[in-house]
Amino acid sequence: MAGLHKSDIKNPVLNWIDTRMPVFTMMEKEYGSFPTPKNFNYFWNFGALAMVTLAIMIVTGIFLAMNYTPNTEMAFDSVQRIMRDVNYGWLIRYVHQNGASMFFIVVYVHIFRGLYYGSYKAPRELLWIIGVALLLAMMATAFMGYVLPWGQMSYWGATVITNLFSAIPLVGTDIVQWLWGGFSVSNPTLNRFFSLHYLMPFVIVGLVFLHVVALHITGSNNPLGIDVKSPQDTLPFHPYYTVKDSVGLCVFLAIFAAIVFFAPNMLGDPNNFIPANPLQTPADIVPEWYFLPFYAILRSVPNKLGGVAMMFGSIAVLFVLPWLDTSRVRSARFRPIYRPLVFVLVAAVVVLGMVGAHRPEGIWVVLGRVATTYYFLHFLVILPALGILEKPLPLPESISNPVLPRRGGGGGPLPGGVPAAPMEKP
Amino acid sequence: MAELAAAGTGGHHGAHGGDGRRDFLRLITASGAVIGVGAIAWPLIDSMNPSKDVLALSSVETDLTPIELGSGITVVWRGKPIFVRHRTEKEIKEAEDVQMSQLIEPQPDSERVKAGHAQWIVLIGICTHLGCVPLGNKPTDPRGEWGGWFCPCHGSQYDTSGRVRHGPAPLNLYIPPYAFESNTKIKIG
Numbered sequence: 001m002a003g004l005h006k007s008d009i010k011n012p013v014l015n016w017i018d019t020r021m022p023v024f025t026m027m028e029k030e031y032g033s034f035p036t037p038k039n040f041n042y043f044w045n046f047g048a049l050a051m052v053t054l055a056i057m058i059v060t061g062i063f064l065a066m067n068y069t070p071n072t073e074m075a076f077d078s079v080q081r082i083m084r085d086v087n088y089g090w091l092i093r094y095v096h097q098n099g100a101s102m103f104f105i106v107v108y109v110h111i112f113r114g115l116y117y118g119s120y121k122a123p124r125e126l127l128w129i130i131g132v133a134l135l136l137a138m139m140a141t142a143f144m145g146y147v148l149p150w151g152q153m154s155y156w157g158a159t160v161i162t163n164l165f166s167a168i169p170l171v172g173t174d175i176v177q178w179l180w181g182g183f184s185v186s187n188p189t190l191n192r193f194f195s196l197h198y199l200m201p202f203v204i205v206g207l208v209f210l211h212v213v214a215l216h217i218t219g220s221n222n223p224l225g226i227d228v229k230s231p232q233d234t235l236p237f238h239p240y241y242t243v244k245d246s247v248g249l250c251v252f253l254a255i256f257a258a259i260v261f262f263a264p265n266m267l268g269d270p271n272n273f274i275p276a277n278p279l280q281t282p283a284d285i286v287p288e289w290y291f292l293p294f295y296a297i298l299r300s301v302p303n304k305l306g307g308v309a310m311m312f313g314s315i316a317v318l319f320v321l322p323w324l325d326t327s328r329v330r331s332a333r334f335r336p337i338y339r340p341l342v343f344v345l346v347a348a349v350v351v352l353g354m355v356g357a358h359r360p361e362g363i364w365v366v367l368g369r370v371a372t373t374y375y376f377l378h379f380l381v382i383l384p385a386l387g388i389l390e391k392p393l394p395l396p397e398s399i400s401n402p403v404l405p406r407r408g409g410g411g412g413p414l415p416g417g418v419p420a421a422p423m424e425k426p
Numbered sequence: 427m428a429e430l431a432a433a434g435t436g437g438h439h440g441a442h443g444g445d446g447r448r449d450f451l452r453l454i455t456a457s458g459a460v461i462g463v464g465a466i467a468w469p470l471i472d473s474m475n476p477s478k479d480v481l482a483l484s485s486v487e488t489d490l491t492p493i494e495l496g497s498g499i500t501v502v503w504r505g506k507p508i509f510v511r512h513r514t515e516k517e518i519k520e521a522e523d524v525q526m527s528q529l530i531e532p533q534p535d536s537e538r539v540k541a542g543h544a545q546w547i548v549l550i551g552i553c554t555h556l557g558c559v560p561l562g563n564k565p566t567d568p569r570g571e572w573g574g575w576f577c578p579c580h581g582s583q584y585d586t587s588g589r590v591r592h593g594p595a596p597l598n599l600y601i602p603p604y605a606f607e608s609n610t611k612i613k614i615g
Contacts, residue, residue: 159556181477183476183504184552188474188477278559279559285558299580303596360581
């Protein structure tokens with residue numbers, strides 16, 4: 001229904017705009033008074049941290065693109081020029097380069113938060129699915145971005161990853177040549193990767209918008225994993241969580257800055273200081289750290305198509321996670337068997353990361369296969385079975401009860417008949 | 427629904443006939459839109475395929491005289507490394523004597539070289555696993571257990587005929603189109 005919005009905003013200029021396009025009312029509703037569970041811990045910082053990192057990546061990327069040349073003859077040198085000659089080019093590039101790693105750290109913690117506290121469960125399935133799509137979009141963006149400096153690892157990483165598609169029966173070779181625009185990774189490939197690397201962040205922004213829209217319909221999950229029952233269970237987003245997010249942001253930016261200024265190449269590969277050479281493969285091709293677990297899964301399967309299928313399957317399984325986990329209890333705090341198993345899963349992924357960084361020989365092959373097996377076992381067998389076998393601990397009645405001062409010294413949930421106290425000062 | 431449609435068309439036609447016509451119009455419109463979108467999308471998709479200058483079949487002539495017995499060289503054809511290796515008598519014999527049942531992709535050595543030129547093996551030097559360049563042209567390179575080539579990326583091994591002997595590579599090294607112009611010169615492409 002069309003019609004002007006009745007705005008409450010006092011400032012006449014803002015009121016005039018808000019009456020015609022109520023963006024200020026919307027911001028107040030979604031980020032000001034937005035009711036948010038009052039028991040968040042610091043794990044709930046990481047969504048905001050990811051958004052800030054995305055903004056940092058887009059801004060630094062725009063300025064890097066002003067000095068970068070996407071041509072196989074000039075790309076490597078143009079990056080060296082950014083590092084040596086462009087004013088503050090070193091800073092912009094180091095922030096961008098390490099920003100990718102920081103982005104993945106933040107997002108992996110964010111995903112762990114979702115797994116541990118069951119944030120993917122009804123009614124947040126779609127929110128979770130959009131999140132997995134975001135992870136895929138991030139991976140594609142990071143992969144293409146890593147190719148742009150056109151060092152040895154850029155070139156050979158691109159070769160290995162694009163060749164994954166040659167495992168597809170019948171049309172594999174045609175697809176790979178279509179991706180390359182030639183018969184090997186070459187100038188057309190670099191050109192299109194640059195174009196897509198610039199495009200993808202805006203796709204990510206769109207997906208983030210949908211992620212937030214879905215979040216603001218369902219409301220946030222919380223460490224207890226129980227639903228908000230009354231206004232007493234919530235706090236307005238501002239100032240409570242704007243401040244809490246700011247605390248986490250300061251710590252995060254301090255770590256980020258420490259890496260940028262004191263160890264900017266800690267996470268990089270020395271081979272990428274050598275210009276790309278299509279005739280010489282480096283002794284060890286290793287992806288960036290954030291891809292190592294997936295690379296390890298790829299190598300753990302002694303069959304080309306099987307390895308590729310398992311690697312993509314390791315992400316695909318996350319899309320259907322809301323339906324694989326049959327337990328209705330969200331938070332791992334109340335799931336005595338699931339709780340240790342989440343940490344086993346984390347250990348399996350860390351082991352896979354270490355396997356991915358080593359040559360597939362000896363113990364690493366065995367470890368890789370064991371960890372890969374557990375990864376899939378966890379999602380495909382253990383989670384569906386746990387919903388039936390596990391006896392969850394009793395859930396608190398509401399978010400307010402466990403955080404209000406405990407009466408009677410006994411602790412635990414209040415008896416049902418006691419009226420929950422309003423938000424009074426202690 | 428049928429009543430509404432009938433009312434909408436004034437009720438002259440049977441409700442059924444009116445619906446059928448509407449469905450047909452919808453179908454035609456939707457198909458037209460799909461074909462239109464496809465016609466617009468195809469030029470964009472096809473623009474990413476190898477362009478004419480890339481496709482223009484270039485050929486490379488290679489002089490074989492400087493290649494020492496037991497070693498190979500790498501020449502570039504279409505942006506790809508091509509291995510040209512001068513095999514020793516022992517290597518030829520090993521390649522010819524293999525039982526077909528031991529091979530991952532069975533193929534006799536005689537199909538992989540030109541008749542009368544068994545000492546020369548010409549291969550596309552790209553591992554059939556994920557596209558790395560295997561080592562083994564220089565006698566000092568690691569050549570794997572079968573004395574051919576060894577891929578440093580994921581450990582695939584090839585014999586002196588370029589046939590895969592140890593995974594994860596699924597296929598033998600490809601052989602580019604080439605011909606002997608004389609006994610000491612080949613033309614690739």
